[in-house]
Amino acid sequence: MSKFWIVLLHTYRNKIKSKPFIISTAITMVLIFTIANINHIAKLFGNDVPDKIGVIDESGVFYPLLQEQVKPLKEDITLVSVSDEKTAEVNVSKGKHEGYLIIKQSSEGLPEGIFKAEDVTKQSSIDDIQNALQQVKNMVSVESLGLSTAEVEKMYAPVGFEKVSLLESAKSEEEANQVYVLVYVLLLFIYMSVMMYGTMIATEVATEKSSRVMEILISSVSPVKQMFGKIFGIVLVAFTQLTVFAGSVYTALQLNESISGKDSMLDILNLGSIPLSLYIYAALYFLLGFFMFATLFAMLGSLINRVEEVNSLLTPLIMVIVGAFMIAIYGRENPESAVVTIASYFPLFTPMIMLLRVGMTDLPFWEILLSFGILLASISIFATIGARVYRGGVLLYGGSPSLKLIKQALLMSKEEKKIEG
Template sequence: MNKFWIIVAHTYLNKLKTKSFIITTAITVLLLLGITNLDTIIKAFDNDEQTTVGVLSESEEAYSTFKENMKLIDEDLALKEIKSESEAKKQVKDEEIEGYLQLSINSEELPQGVYKSNSLAESAVATSLQQGLQQMKVAYATQKVDLDPQQIEEIYSPVAFEKEALVDNAKTEEELSQARGLVYVLLFVIYFSVIMYGSMIAMEVATEKSSRVMEILVSSVSPVKQMFAKIAGIALLSLTQFTIIAAVGYMSLQGSSSELSDFLGFSDVPIQTFVYAFVFFILGYLLFATLAAFLGSLVSRIEDVQQMITPMTLVIVAAFMIAMFGLGKPEASFITITSFIPFFAPMIMFLRVGMLTVPVWEIALSIGLLVATIGLLAVFGARVYRGGVLMYGKSSSFKDIKKALQLTKKESIKK
């Protein structure tokens, strides 16, 4: 057993010291700090003065009404009354104003406008001006039919509408919104980690084979121990990296006034959601790591690794795409069915657990099927790995699995 832990420690420490691990962790931490403090960063770099827009109006009254409406819509947008279009064009050219609005009253005594600027890329300004004109039009139209302010308010007040779940323990609208944000983040974590660390295991095995180190290892340690030692070593590496990232992200969110913290609502999410996230992350990792390890043992050149693990990657991508669809329709029959398929369960069942009240037996069945699949895959993968590590030459086809199994039988007969 000592040899097993030696390989675990060797794999873990070697990968921990690599530049790729350090750089990847550092970049991820920096990106996380940037995302969680995005509002602060934008404010620090946003030193521009208020956006000023000129207004050419046929009526002083219309201009005053429009100006009052714009104060309620966009406080950062300043209006400047201009008497002639030539003067407005000159001020745009001199960059004194962003653009100008030609405000007029049509034959039906309703306001209309034309916004002119050097570029139409700044759509936010045009949108705010359009909203101001829309409100102004509503005010003018209601005056024409002699509606008093109270009647206008009643017409535009939102309808009373509430949603109530018939099931007692169903999540509320607020809890569902918070769960959706958290599940969205954790789905990305599971997705990228499974792809990244699965590829890392396959690359590790292929690298050792290409350098002939495998021949020395096989003579001293059984291939099965090697495979599971590498899986355990990379698992420790992934937990180390995610512990660092999670700690930094949590502390950054706690000290941030960003709306992202309120959206995710970590403090209001049930602790079992985090427990299930960890469980499905570990099970998903073990499933695809075992698959990646024996696929990596079939190739002798690093260049062939990506081709060999492409089908596995496509399965992960498919699971992720289904999960993204499920965020909008978590109760769909398609989502329920795929949550019991082992290769999809780490993402899909976690999605359901995070957003719905799922019966315990369904969660237990999904986890049971997932564990059973990992066990079967481990037994089969170990047999393929035992023969695969002895195969050299160009290997990039799944037909090589049969050759690996034949080599395993020969080795067993010799012993």
């Protein structure tokens, strides 16, 4: 057992001390803080001067009303009255105004607008101006109809509409939205973790094999201990890095809250109201799924002669992971469909798709237990086969990487066992 821990700790220490690990972790942390606080960063480097929009009011009555509607947007838009279109064009060409609006009066006495700019596709204020003018039109229409304020409020009041679930176990709409967000964050988390760290495991094995270090290691440590030592070593690396990322996300969101004075995304989602059981299931599906895929990645890595060949041999397994993620996306709107249900019992799809079903539907407990049983049985089978393939695969050199090498690796593993026996 001591040799297993030596391999595990050696793998862990080498990875967390490596420059690629440190640089990638630092860059990701910077990206997290940047994305979480992009609105504040944009203000620091951007131009806080509001867009100036020229207005030519041919009707002579709508400009003051438009100004009232634009007041809430005063930090983003400033309206400037312009006497004629020629002057407005000169102001735009000189960069004084972003564009100009011509307001006309229709035959019904309602406002109509024409917005002109050097390139209207690059003007972010057009929608705000259009919405403000729409409000002016609504006001004029209401006034012409002689409606009172109470009548207008009654007309625009939202319709009474209540949603009632007949099942007592059904989630409320708010709970469903919270679970929906959490489930998809966790699905993306599982997907990215398996893709990133699974490839790291395969690359680690391939690197040692290509440098012929493996031949030295085999003489002192059994291939099975090497394989699981590396897997658990990378698992520790993954947990270390993911813990740093999770802490960065939390700190970045709290920083955004303290700067803006508004509730952070964590407060808005109110994740504390989500049942603890969902977090427990998510952790179990992640751990079991990660270990299952890690075993497969290590097995395939042992068949590779050069690091450059990693991607070509891992492609089929990566496509399976992508397929599971795509089915999970489809299951967003159809979590109880036959396709999603059947796919959730396929071992390589179970971690992601079963998590989706657990979060989005009310599953019987026996189905959840069955999914864990399938994962545990699959891990046992994959670990047994993977250990044998690893034992023989690390001694295979020459030839292009192919899944056919699995058979050769198993045969070599049997021969090696006979020699040891």
